[in-house]
Amino acid sequence: MGLTRLPGLLFGGDYNPEQWPEEVWREDVRLMAEAGVNLVTVAVFSWSRLEPRPGSYEFGWLDRVLDLLHAHGIAVDLATATATPPPWLVRAHPEIQPVDAAGTRLEFGSRQGYCPSSPVFRAATVRLARAMAERYREHPALAMWHISNEYADHTAECFCAESARDFRRWLQGRHRSLDGLNAAWGTSCWGQHYTDWTQVEPPRKAPGPVNPAQLLDWRRFSSDALLACFEAERAVLKEVTPDIPVTTNFMSVLRDLDYWTWAAAEDVVTDDAYPDPADPRAAVKAALGYDLMRSLKRQPWLLLESAPSAVSWRPVNVPKDPGVMRLHSLQALAHGSDGVMFFQWRQARYGPEKFHSAMLPHGGTATRQWRETLALGADVRRLAGVAGTGTRAEVALLLDWDSWWGLEAPESMPSDRLRLHELLLSWYTPLHARGIAVDLAPPGRDLAGYRLVIAPNLYLCTAEHAAALAGFPGRLVVGPFSGVVDAADRVHEGGAPGPLRDLLGVRVEEWRPLPDGVTQEVVTADGTALTARTWTEWLDTSEATEVLARYRGGPLDGRPAVTRRGTATYLGCLPEDPAPLLDGLLTDAGITGVTGPGLPAGVEACRRGPYLFLLNHGAGPATVPLPVETGFTDLLTGRPLPGGPVTVGPRDAVVLEPRPTP
Numbered sequence: 173m174g175l176t177r178l179p180g181l182l183f184g185g186d187y188n189p190e191q192w193p194e195e196v197w198r199e200d201v202r203l204m205a206e207a208g209v210n211l212v213t214v215a216v217f218s219w220s221r222l223e224p225r226p227g228s229y230e231f232g233w234l235d236r237v238l239d240l241l242h243a244h245g246i247a248v249d250l251a252t253a254t255a256t257p258p259p260w261l262v263r264a265h266p267e268i269q270p271v272d273a274a275g276t277r278l279e280f281g282s283r284q285g286y287c288p289s290s291p292v293f294r295a296a297t298v299r300l301a302r303a304m305a306e307r308y309r310e311h312p313a314l315a316m317w318h319i320s321n322e323y324a325d326h327t328a329e330c331f332c333a334e335s336a337r338d339f340r341r342w343l344q345g346r347h348r349s350l351d352g353l354n355a356a357w358g359t360s361c362w363g364q365h366y367t368d369w370t371q372v373e374p375p376r377k378a379p380g381p382v383n384p385a386q387l388l389d390w391r392r393f394s395s396d397a398l399l400a401c402f403e404a405e406r407a408v409l410k411e412v413t414p415d416i417p418v419t420t421n422f423m424s425v426l427r428d429l430d431y432w433t434w435a436a437a438e439d440v441v442t443d444d445a446y447p448d449p450a451d452p453r454a455a456v457k458a459a460l461g462y463d464l465m466r467s468l469k470r471q472p473w474l475l476l477e478s479a480p481s482a483v484s485w486r487p488v489n490v491p492k493d494p495g496v497m498r499l500h501s502l503q504a505l506a507h508g509s510d511g512v513m514f515f516q517w518r519q520a521r522y523g524p525e526k527f528h529s530a531m532l533p534h535g536g537t538a539t540r541q542w543r544e545t546l547a548l549g550a551d552v553r554r555l556a557g558v559a560g561t562g563t564r565a566e567v568a569l570l571l572d573w574d575s576w577w578g579l580e581a582p583e584s585m586p587s588d589r590l591r592l593h594e595l596l597l598s599w600y601t602p603l604h605a606r607g608i609a610v611d612l613a614p615p616g617r618d619l620a621g622y623r624l625v626i627a628p629n630l631y632l633c634t635a636e637h638a639a640a641l642a643g644f645p646g647r648l649v650v651g652p653f654s655g656v657v658d659a660a661d662r663v664h665e666g667g668a669p670g671p672l673r674d675l676l677g678v679r680v681e682e683w684r685p686l687p688d689g690v691t692q693e694v695v696t697a698d699g700t701a702l703t704a705r706t707w708t709e710w711l712d713t714s715e716a717t718e719v720l721a722r723y724r725g726g727p728l729d730g731r732p733a734v735t736r737r738g739t740a741t742y743l744g745c746l747p748e749d750p751a752p753l754l755d756g757l758l759t760d761a762g763i764t765g766v767t768g769p770g771l772p773a774g775v776e777a778c779r780r781g782p783y784l785f786l787l788n789h790g791a792g793p794a795t796v797p798l799p800v801e802t803g804f805t806d807l808l809t810g811r812p813l814p815g816g817p818v819t820v821g822p823r824d825a826v827v828l829e830p831r832p833t834p
């Protein structure tokens with residue numbers, strides 16, 4: 173089965189008909205059919221229109237919307253509409269509004285304002301989800317359930333008294349006793365020893381740094397509290413409509429939620445991605461997010477929201493130049509999405525998002541935007557065969573949310589410049605530039621099948637993580653400041669990398685973070701000079717450890733900077749560009765990019781099933797050397813291409829299907 177029961181790729185966007193008179197709906201569905209839209213997300217923020225008074229539902233308008241869409245061959249990703257509680261609920265129960273770390277209760281008037289731990293809020297969402305499921309269980313347009321919206325957006329955590337109670341229950345489940353909690357949190361430090369559970373609170377704003385172990389548990393709890401909201405609704409939907417796939421839209425590389433755990437609770441992974449057209453690194457950041465989405469369930473996923481052009485929530489909202497919407501959409505397909513969806517279908521006339529772009533802009537159909545929407549719909553139809561196909565990656569980057577949360581504890585680390593997203597990007601960027609497929613994986617996952625596994629950082633490392641890595645037969649790379657603490661954020665005694673010491677054959681004596689702007693030279697055994705920034709370490713090596721690179725100059729002059737024991741490499745520093753090290757590892761592991769060497773700068777190359785996507789993000793044409801033995805058909809143009817080099821125009825793409833040459 174595909175992501176839904178619909179054939180081919182999905183194409184469409186968020187549709188908010190409640191913001192428009194009904195005569196506009198008829199034009200909407202006519203234009204949707206013209207553009208080839210086959211799926212729309214409906215009712216995301218409609219709670220106050222569906223249940224305007226407690227327990228009194230007004231489904232008539234939504235019935236008409238779903239009927240109309242179905243009559244035009246358009247399926248529905250139906251939201252449970254629970255993302256924003258309605259005014260009557262908030263006025264009757266002000267306690268469901270979230271409270272920030274400083275104790276301020278946030279007001280009604282925006283969206284996603286709720287305390288995830290509120291029993292009143294959760295019960296109200298479950299009631300509405302049940303009413304929705306019972307109402308639309310047989311509706312032929314219903315293709316997918318969309319629970320809530322972007323969990324953790326606007327409100328990732330709530331510090332109210334109810335959340336505190338829920339946090340204590342969660343802590344009792346994890347630590348069993350108060351003694352267990354005191355030990356795990358190291359409460360002997362700074363006089364925090366608890367003698368009663370009621371004394372335990374969320375890590376609210378305090379005079380100085382909060383207990384990092386408490387903060388780590390808080391971040392785990394906050395992800396789980398939102399997940400409990402999702403799971404409560406999911407249970408109802410599965411009971412009433414067991415065959416309809418359930419999702420909630422993720423937000424790419426997001427620190428707040430442990431997406432490994434979340435994805436396991438979903439049928440389909442969906443993502444909202446808003447790369448900034450003004451950001452020169454937009455393409456590579458988007459690609460990393462897409463590869464994460466594909467890796468979460470190791471199956472195709474769906475780009476559920478993206479911007480046709482400008483967004484409305486950045487300080488400066490730069491539009492997409494001609495061709496960029498198409499290129500970014502094809503990029504998501506290249507990385508495993510089974511469709512292209514946008515926020516939103518018709519540009520709003522009012523509200524905070526009235527300047528956010530849409531598939532159908534204020535100017536109507538006589539616009540560049542609309543012409544590009546139509547053309548993209550046609551491209552998506554041409555690529556129908558891509559649906560359901562997979563990606564085979566030989567490289568995995570390790571990502572662990574516990575470790576991420578621990579690493580980014582404020583005001584208590586040797587340096588606050590180690591940010592996991594950037595560390596992932598530092599390895600992902602050169603891999604992406606070489607056309608090498610990359611999966612993301614949690615450290616405990618079975619890594620069989622990969623030839624190279626890179627842990628850019630594993631600050632928090634348990635014995636189980638270490639055992640999984642020790643059992644991995646391929647090439648392993650571990651980045652600095654890894655193996656530092658256990659699951660409770662307690663430092664591994666004897667020196668980092670703690671449980672990885674034997675495997676890596678190194679021991680860190682001292683962390684030596686570098687101030688901003690200061691660099692340290694590192695020279696490899698063959699004389700290649702690298703520049704380290706941000707971080708260096710004083711390493712001791714065991715006898716069986718080979719030194720691949722040493723520091724030159726400064727207090728670490730001559731000491732090991734990069735080491736290898738067996739097939740495991742350790743970096744005690746952060747090279748500005750790890751490419752020279754990476755190339756050696758790739759050669760050793762026998763890994764090449766999907767087009768072989770020589771991918772021009774700015775070109776992205778991805779293989780998905782039998783198809784080869786070449787995406788040129790650059791401003792000039794680029795020629796990609798391809799083997800001469802195979803001829804291709806470009807699915808986007810239908811053009812047959814002989815084997816050999818292929819030229820891709822600026823901001824253009826080809827999707828090549830191999831064609832045996834006669």
Ligand code: GAL
Pocket residue numbers: 321322325444446477479483484515525528
């Ligand atoms: C997303 C959200 C959408 C819309 C969009 C605008 O975060 O889910 O409802 O607001 O951003 O870019």
